[in-house]
Each structure stands twice: as structure tokens, then as C-alpha cells.
Amino acid sequence: MTDDAQPKVYATFRMGNAKREERVSLELSSSALILVTDTGFRLPWGLRGLVEVPGEAGSLTVSDGAESPARLTIDDPAIASHLRSVAPQLASRDIPSDSHEDAAGKVFAQFADGKSALIHRVMLQLSDTHLEIVHSDGARQQWALIHLRALRDQAYSDGLVVKDGHGTTARLFIDNPNIAKHLRQVAPDLDQRAPVTNWGRITGWAGGAVASVALIIFVLVPIMADQLATYLPPEGEAALGDATFEQIRTALGEFDAPVKLCEDPEGRAALDKMVARLNPDPDLPYPVKLAVLDNDLVNAFALPGGRVVLFRGMIDKAENPDEIASILAHEFGHVVNRDPTRDALRSAGSIGVLGLLFGDFAGGTVVLMLSNQLINAKYSQAAEAGADDYAHDLMTRANLDPGALGSIFQRLMDEYGDAEGIMAHLASHPSMRARIAAAQQAASGGDFGPPSITSAEWNALRGICGPRSVDDEGLNEDSTDTPSGGLSTDN
Amino acid sequence: MALADLTTTYAGRKGAMFKLALVTGLFTVLTAGIYRFWMKTRMRRYYWSAIRPGGQPLEYVGLPTEKLLGFLTAVVFLAFYIGIVNLILMFFSFSLFQGNAPAYAVSVVGVTPLIFFAQYRARRYVLARTRWRGIRFGLEPGVMGFIWRSLLHWGLTVATFGLWWPAKTFWLEKYRTDRTFYGTRRMHQGGRWFILYPATLHIVIGAAIIALTGVLVWQMDGPEAAPLGAIGFFWMVFGFAHYKAQAFKRLTEAKSGGDIGFRTEPRSGRVLGIYLGGMAAILGIFTGALFVLGFVSAGLLAAFGFAVENWIEGEDLTAIPAFVPIVIGLVLYFGVFIFYGVLKEVFITLPMAQHFSEVTEITNPASLSEIRQRDRDEFAEAEGFADALPLGDAF
Numbered sequence: 027m028t029d030d031a032q033p034k035v036y037a038t039f040r041m042g043n044a045k046r047e048e049r050v051s052l053e054l055s056s057s058a059l060i061l062v063t064d065t066g067f068r069l070p071w072g073l074r075g076l077v078e079v080p081g082e083a084g085s086l087t088v089s090d091g092a093e094s095p096a097r098l099t100i101d102d103p104a105i106a107s108h109l110r111s112v113a114p115q116l117a118s119r120d121i122p123s124d125s126h127e128d129a130a131g132k133v134f135a136q137f138a139d140g141k142s143a144l145i146h147r148v149m150l151q152l153s154d155t156h157l158e159i160v161h162s163d164g165a166r167q168q169w170a171l172i173h174l175r176a177l178r179d180q181a182y183s184d185g186l187v188v189k190d191g192h193g194t195t196a197r198l199f200i201d202n203p204n205i206a207k208h209l210r211q212v213a214p215d216l217d218q219r220a221p222v223t224n225w226g227r228i229t230g231w232a233g234g235a236v237a238s239v240a241l242i243i244f245v246l247v248p249i250m251a252d253q254l255a256t257y258l259p260p261e262g263e264a265a266l267g268d269a270t271f272e273q274i275r276t277a278l279g280e281f282d283a284p285v286k287l288c289e290d291p292e293g294r295a296a297l298d299k300m301v302a303r304l305n306p307d308p309d310l311p312y313p314v315k316l317a318v319l320d321n322d323l324v325n326a327f328a329l330p331g332g333r334v335v336l337f338r339g340m341i342d343k344a345e346n347p348d349e350i351a352s353i354l355a356h357e358f359g360h361v362v363n364r365d366p367t368r369d370a371l372r373s374a375g376s377i378g379v380l381g382l383l384f385g386d387f388a389g390g391t392v393v394l395m396l397s398n399q400l401i402n403a404k405y406s407q408a409a410e411a412g413a414d415d416y417a418h419d420l421m422t423r424a425n426l427d428p429g430a431l432g433s434i435f436q437r438l439m440d441e442y443g444d445a446e447g448i449m450a451h452l453a454s455h456p457s458m459r460a461r462i463a464a465a466q467q468a469a470s471g472g473d474f475g476p477p478s479i480t481s482a483e484w485n486a487l488r489g490i491c492g493p494r495s496v497d498d499e500g501l502n503e504d505s506t507d508t509p510s511g512g513l514s515t516d517n
Numbered sequence: 518m519a520l521a522d523l524t525t526t527y528a529g530r531k532g533a534m535f536k537l538a539l540v541t542g543l544f545t546v547l548t549a550g551i552y553r554f555w556m557k558t559r560m561r562r563y564y565w566s567a568i569r570p571g572g573q574p575l576e577y578v579g580l581p582t583e584k585l586l587g588f589l590t591a592v593v594f595l596a597f598y599i600g601i602v603n604l605i606l607m608f609f610s611f612s613l614f615q616g617n618a619p620a621y622a623v624s625v626v627g628v629t630p631l632i633f634f635a636q637y638r639a640r641r642y643v644l645a646r647t648r649w650r651g652i653r654f655g656l657e658p659g660v661m662g663f664i665w666r667s668l669l670h671w672g673l674t675v676a677t678f679g680l681w682w683p684a685k686t687f688w689l690e691k692y693r694t695d696r697t698f699y700g701t702r703r704m705h706q707g708g709r710w711f712i713l714y715p716a717t718l719h720i721v722i723g724a725a726i727i728a729l730t731g732v733l734v735w736q737m738d739g740p741e742a743a744p745l746g747a748i749g750f751f752w753m754v755f756g757f758a759h760y761k762a763q764a765f766k767r768l769t770e771a772k773s774g775g776d777i778g779f780r781t782e783p784r785s786g787r788v789l790g791i792y793l794g795g796m797a798a799i800l801g802i803f804t805g806a807l808f809v810l811g812f813v814s815a816g817l818l819a820a821f822g823f824a825v826e827n828w829i830e831g832e833d834l835t836a837i838p839a840f841v842p843i844v845i846g847l848v849l850y851f852g853v854f855i856f857y858g859v860l861k862e863v864f865i866t867l868p869m870a871q872h873f874s875e876v877t878e879i880t881n882p883a884s885l886s887e888i889r890q891r892d893r894d895e896f897a898e899a900e901g902f903a904d905a906l907p908l909g910d911a912f
Contacts, residue, residue: 138651181567262611
């Protein structure tokens with residue numbers, strides 16, 4: 027019935043939620059696209075208000091404004107292309123598209139709204155300030171570019187998962203590398219981290235944690251260890267000491283053989299005579315078990331249960347028997363004060379707590395041991411001073427020169443230097459200088475008897491580990507001793 | 518119309534994981550362990566995002582600072598318990614038994630309920646911080662029930678010399694799965710308690726061969742049958758890989774969330790291959806590094822040999838500060854630890870996650886559309902107790 031000169035152009039029109047679609051013909055004026063229904067009703071849509079909405083691939087779907095539910099689908103590529111050239115909002119967008127996926131220059135992504143587990147295919151449009159997400163039902167939402175945040179440490183690094191600010195649940199999944207790259211350029215704060223809002227609480231709990239750990243390690247555990255050490259039955263202490271003694275012999279031994287015990291009968295007799303002269307028995311909670319180990323270490327220590335260990339290296343370093351007697355007196359002091367037992371109980375408590383703090387990250391054990399050494403060194407300073415005092419006293423009672431302790435310390439210090447600075451904290455001894463001074467103080471003005479053993483006995487004692495070749499003499503420098511010399515209460 | 522099943526793609530790459538694990542591992546050591554909360558968070562983000570069921574990546578939204586806070590909270594409570602309890606146990610152990618082994622035994626028993634507590638709370642935290650398609654997972658409160666069930670089943674497992682293990686695994690997994698939610702959808706662990714026993718088949722065969730070898734050696738009074746023992750051993754090794762794959766299949770395929778189900782086909786040979794290949798790669802790299810180190814030092818000595826010798830003879834070695842060898846030792850020590858951890862992630866954990874992801878499908882996904890978001894589970898202590906207690910660090 028029509029007698030139009032021009033051939034008609036058709037498109038499919040759908041109004042809002044209406045199920046029914048109808049065919050309309052299109053007319054174009056300079057400012058409007060006019061939809062003409064079969065009934066002759068004319069509906070003008072301003073060209074400026076035309077926007078693109080998601081629709082079937084290969085066709086162009088437009089609406090008369092972002093909020094409008096009306097849809098017009100144009101199948102003819104030539105008409106679609108012409109419309110894009112006259113309607114400003116339909117012009118090709120900035121976002122480069124994956125040309126293999128969509129010939130119409132549209133950009134799609136997957137969207138989760140954070141409310142339901144559905145994944146929506148949405149179209150993306152970009153303005154200078156916003157990323158617009160266009161849903162298939164025409165609904166639009168705008169995410170400001172400055173609020174866009176990308177998920178961090180993602181495995182698929184060519185893509186992008188973005189959200190509209192921190193603390194939101196909606197997500198846009200962009201797998202297309204070109205789009206992801208483009209978005210990285212236009213969104214300024216994409217990689218900004220979430221601000222930490224709970225520093226106050228963290229600081230508070232950190233303080234609480236430090237305070238409670240300090241209270242436990244420095245107050246509760248020492249007090250309990252001191253108390254419990256005196257209640258521990260001697261058999262218990264002996265078992266603890268024996269176990270540690272065997273561990274030390276194995277650790278210092280070579281090729282799976284534990285370190286040799288030195289038991290030359292004449293040397294042993296000389297040593298026993300020296301102990302008898304010192305006579306610490308009245309003070310001891312239990313008899314001492316004295317052992318000499320065949321090792322270059324310049325060291326001596328006491329273990330729980332009255333075990334006292336002297337290394338050959340220490341005997342080699344001494345220039346007269348009273349120096350060894352003073353070292354023994356010092357170790358007896360530890361036994362009298364039950365220091366080794368206290369230390370063992372203390373470490374049992376504090377190592378567990380420290381393990382808690384440092385966790386089991388790579389090699390945490392080393393940090394653990396170092397920290398424990400630092401903590402124990404604190405106690406040991408007092409323990410060492412106590413053992414020195416006892417040694418001065420015992421030597422004086424035995425009519426021996428307490429200054430001998432000072433002279434062997436002096437020799438060790440000349441050779442290895444005083445342990446000060448950082449090492450002094452790690453070494454479990456108070457400053458050597460102070461200890462030498464204390465020993466000299468104890469000796470001053472005294473008039474002392476002959477040495478504890480004769481020079482023949484001293485020679486026997488020096489040979490307690492058996493005859494040694496001349497080459498071995500004086501080669502102690504390559505030993506692995508600690509800078510502070512000997513006399514620790516390690517256990 | 519039924520929707521197609523959702524297959525899972527895996528986007529993790531060894532190179533990226535190597536870099537991430539190495540950098541975060543270094544930071545952790547340099548900060549005396551503080552950075553480990555960041556390390557854990559970043560590694561999880563990567564591992565989670567690599568798994569893409571239906572093409573959408575999982576998301577891990579846990580924060581390092583909430584882990585730090587949770588850890589500090591746990592320390593306040595645990596420091597007291599561990600410090601004092603250890604001390605008292607040590608005392609009684611030496612007073613009554615004259616040895617420390619009983620103390621360790623009692624200490625383990627004392628800390629066991631805490632470990633189960635920590636396990637359940639850690640699972641709850643991780644699920645609460647995991648999302649897929651923007652929807653949160655979650656685990657209902659129920660830690661007390663988990664503790665007594667764990668004590669019971671672990672007790673039975675010890676009492677039966679491990680025979681109860683598959684049943685224990687099933688019951689504990691069922692307890693947790695039945696309390697797991699994806700959004701508003703509750704998960705369910707179906708199947709009967711004995712479904713994991715058939716998966717032990719090859720372990721049993723391997724053990725039987727070893728037992729038979731023992732009998733033969735004893736009967737024939739000679740080592741002629743010993744090679745059979747080696748076959749039994751390798752059969753058993755394969756058996757463990759087979760169990761890992763089959764137990765995963767049997768548990769996963771019996772899980773459901775409403776209409777939604779799972780299908781998975783892990784291959785025992787691949788699991789074994791990942792373990793063996795991974796360990797061979799780690800060993801090879803360490804050996805190679807040792808060689809390079811050897812060649813470099815040999816080269817240096819060859820080039821400057823005399824200079825070094827003269828220097829050593831001329832110098833008083835005690836003049837070198839004591840901290841120099843200590844620092845070199847520490848660097849080597851931590852270096853080996855970090856590197857081992859990194860290589861383990863790259864050559865074992867990641868390929869294993871890849872294999873189990875790629876063979877798993879979500880069946881009947883249509884009703885995903887009915888699932889709605891669930892509320893955020895505020896969780897002040899995060900996984901602090903699990904961080905503080907020496908739990909195996911399975912992600």
C-alpha cells in the first residue's frame with residue numbers, strides 16, 4: 027500500500043519487559059531516529075540520547091537513554107554502521123576490542139554482583155572518569171576509574187579481576203589481555219592496597235603479647251625453676267645430668283665415637299687429691315662426679331646432678347695446679363647453687379614459649395637457640411658471679427691462693443680478648459676484667475699454703491689423657507673454643 | 518535445559534610461583550618471621566586464583582594484618598600454657614621417671630586438644646575468606662564437636678595401629694563438610710564410613726609382599742628373597758600415591774551441595790610422578806648449585822691462589838671478627854632452607870594443585886543461580902592458634 031520512493035529499512039523493536047517484539051521501519055532526520063510501527067505510530071528517538079546495550083552478536087542493539095527499557099535491534103550491518111556515524115554515543119569506544127571475538131567493536135567481560143552466584147556477561151564502556159558496566163537487561167552501573175582496585179598476586183597475570191573499591195563483593199573478571207592492559211593505563215589507583223584499619227588493636231595485642239611473654243620468661247619461669255630445682259630429687263637431677271653428659275660426648279666426638287674419657291691412674295689420683303684438698307663436700311647436695319674429656323676445648327662446666335666436666339684443653343692452659351683447683355672450685359660453686367638444674371628447667375619453659383613466637387619458618391630453630399642463649403646469659407651473669415664468690419671462699423678455706431682464678435682468667439683474656447659488646451651478651455659470663463679484679467681482691471693480703479698437689483702430681487695430672495706427642499703441644503689455637511674461654515654452665 | 522558441567526582450568530605457572538615464594542621467603546627470614554603472615558596471604562592469593570572452576574578464579578580475601586592480630590592473641594593465651602606446663606611436666610618427668618621422654622609424651626597429649634581446636638578454627642577462617650563468583654564460603658561454628666571426634670578417631674587410629682585411618686579421615690571430613698557452606702547452600706558429605714578402604718588396595722598389596730619376603734627370608738635362612746622386598750617397597754610407595762588420588766576422588770564425588778555435584782579423575786601415576794619428579798628436580802638443582810659453588814671457589818683459588826695463601830699466612834686469623842664466619846654460616850643455613858621451601862612449592866605443591874584442579878568438574882551447575890551471598894564471618898583470631906602451634910602447613 028505504500029508508494030514511498032525510498033526502500034524501507036526495518037528493525038526489531040521491543041518495549042521494556044514486554045515479551046512481544048514488533049517490526050518497525052526506520053526514518054532518519056538530522057536530529058532524530060524515527061521508529062514507525064505498522065499501525066503508523068511514529069516514535070522519535072533523539073540521536074544524542076541513543077546508547078548501545080548488550081544484545082546479539084553481529085547486530086547492534088540500541089536504546090533511547092541509559093535508563094530506558096526500550097530496545098531496538100538492527101541486523102543490517104550497513105544501517106548499524108551509518109547509525110554509529112550519526113549518533114555521538116554510538117561511536118566506537120576507546121577500549122580496543124578483541125577483533126576475533128566481536129566484530130562490532132564491543133567489549134565484554136564477566137561480572138559477579140556479589141549477591142548471587144550467577145555470572146553475567148556484561149558490556150563495558152569507558153568514559154574519561156568511569157567504567158560503565160552494561161547488563162543484558164539494559165541496567166547500567168558506573169564504577170569510577172579512581173575507585174577501581176585490582177586483586178593482587180593473581181595467577182593469570184594477563185587478565186584482571188577488578189572491584190569498585192576495597193571491601194566490596196562485586197567483581198569484574200577481565201580475561202582479555204588488551205582490555206586489561208588498557209584498563210591498567212586509565213585507572214590510576216588500580217594497585218593501591220587496602221588501608222590497614224586495625225593498627226591500634228594490633229599494637230595493643232602486640233604489647234599484651236610482649237608483656238605476657240616477658241612476664242612468663244623473665245619472672246614466672248625463673249621463679250618456678252628456682253623453686254622446683256630445690257625440690258627435684260637427686261636421682262632426677264642425676265638422670266638429667268647423665269643424659270646431657272652423653273649428648274655432649276657424642277656431639278664433640280669424631281666419626282661416631284664419643285670423646286674419650288681421660289682416666290690415667292696417676293693423673294686421676296692427683297685430681298682426686300686436689301678435690302680432697304678443696305673439700306667441698308659439706309656444701310654439696312650430693313657428691314660430685316668429676317670427669318676429664320680428651321678435647322682441645324679450653325672449657326669446664328657443671329651439669330645437673332653434680333656432674334663436673336673438665337676439658338684437657340683447660341689443663342693444658344693452666345700453668346700451675348692451683349689454677350685448675352680454682353676452676354674446679356668455681357664449678358663446685360655451680361653445683362652447690364644448683365645452677366645447672368635451674369638452667370635446664372628454665373630452658374624447658376622458655377624454649378617452648380620462644381618456639382611459639384618465631385613459628386616454624388625456615389630455620390627458626392637457630393633464631394630460637396640464639397634468643398634462648400641471650401635470655402639465659404642474663405641469669406648466668408648472676409650465677410657466674412655467685413660461683414666465683416664460692417670459689418674464692420673455698421680456696422681460702424683450703425688455704426689455697428684464690429688469686430689463681432684471676433691469673434688463669436688473665437691468661438685466657440690475653441689470648442682471646444675480653445668478651446664485650448654483642449659477644450658479651452651472647453657469652454654467659456660477666457666481664458672478665460671484673461672477675462679478675464674480684465679474684466685479686468679476694469687474694470689480697472692473704473698468706474697461703476703450698477699448692478694442692480706436688481709438682482710430680484701436677485705432671486701426672488697433665489698426662490691424665492695419656493702421653494701426647496710434642497707436636498700437639500701448644501696447638502690449641504685451632505680449637506673451636508668460645509672467645510670468652512671456659513666455665514659455662516651449659517647443659 | 519541442563520547446563521554443561523563446569524570444568525576447571527588452572528592458571529598457575531612455575532616461574533611466577535618461584536619468584537613469589539623466593540621473595541616472600543627472603544622477607545620472612547629478614548624480618549625474623551614477622552613477614553610470614555604476608556607470605557602466607559600472598560601465596561594463598563596466588564594458589565587460589567590459579568584454580569578456575571568454570572573459568573572464574575577462586576579469590577582469597579584474608580588479610581595479613583588479621584593473621585598477625587590473631588597470632589598475637591593466641592600467643593597471649595598459649596605462652597602461659599606452654600611455658601608453665603612444659604616446665605611442670607619437665608619437673609615431674611625427672612622426679613618420677615628420671616628422663617625427659619615421658620615429659621614430651623605428656624606434653625604432646627596435653628597440647629593435642631588445642632591442635633584440633635586450631636585445625637577447625639583455621640579451616641573456618643580460610644573458608645570464610647574464600648570466594649568464588651563473588652560468593653563467600655563458610656564453616657558453621659562447631660569446634661567442640663570436632664575436638665572430641667578427633668580425639669576419639671585419632672585414639673582409635675593409634676589403638677588399631679593405623680587400620681582406622683581411612684575411617685578417621687572420612688568421619689572428620691564429613692563433620693567439616695556437613696558444616697561447610699557455599700553462600701546460602703549447605704554442602705553434604707555423602708557415602709559410608711568405609712568408602713576409603715578400597716583405596717588402600719595397593720598399600721595392602723605392598724605390605725603383603727614385604728611380609729611375605731620376611732617369612733621367606735626367615736624360612737630359607739638366607740637373603741635370596743630380598744629383591745622381592747624391594748618390589749614390595751616400591752609397590753607400597755605407589756600405593757600411597759594411589760591412596761592420595763583415590764581418596765580424593767571418593768570423598769569429592771560423594772560431596773554435594775543441593776543438586777550440585779562433583780566428578781574428578783585424579784591419576785595415581787601422575788601423583789607419583791609429581792612426587793618423584795619433584796624430588797629429583799630439587800635434588801638435581803641442589804647438586805648443581807653445589808657444583809657451581811665448587812667450580813667458582815676452585816676458579817678463584819686457581820686465579821688468586823698464591824695471594825690467598827700469602828694473605829692467610831701473613832694475617833693473624835684471630836683478627837677476623839668472630840661474627841664473619843657466623844654471618845656466612847647463617848646465610849648458608851637460611852639460604853638452603855628458603856631454597857628448599859621455594860623449590861617444594863614450585864615442583865611439588867603447584868603441580869599437585871594443578872593436577873587435582875584440572876581433573877575436577879562441577880556437575881549439574883544450574884542451581885548455582887539460586888545461591889545467594891552469606892554474611893561475613895568476622896573472625897578476630899584468624900588462624901592464630903594454628904600459626905602458633907606447630908601444625909603441618911597445608912594450604
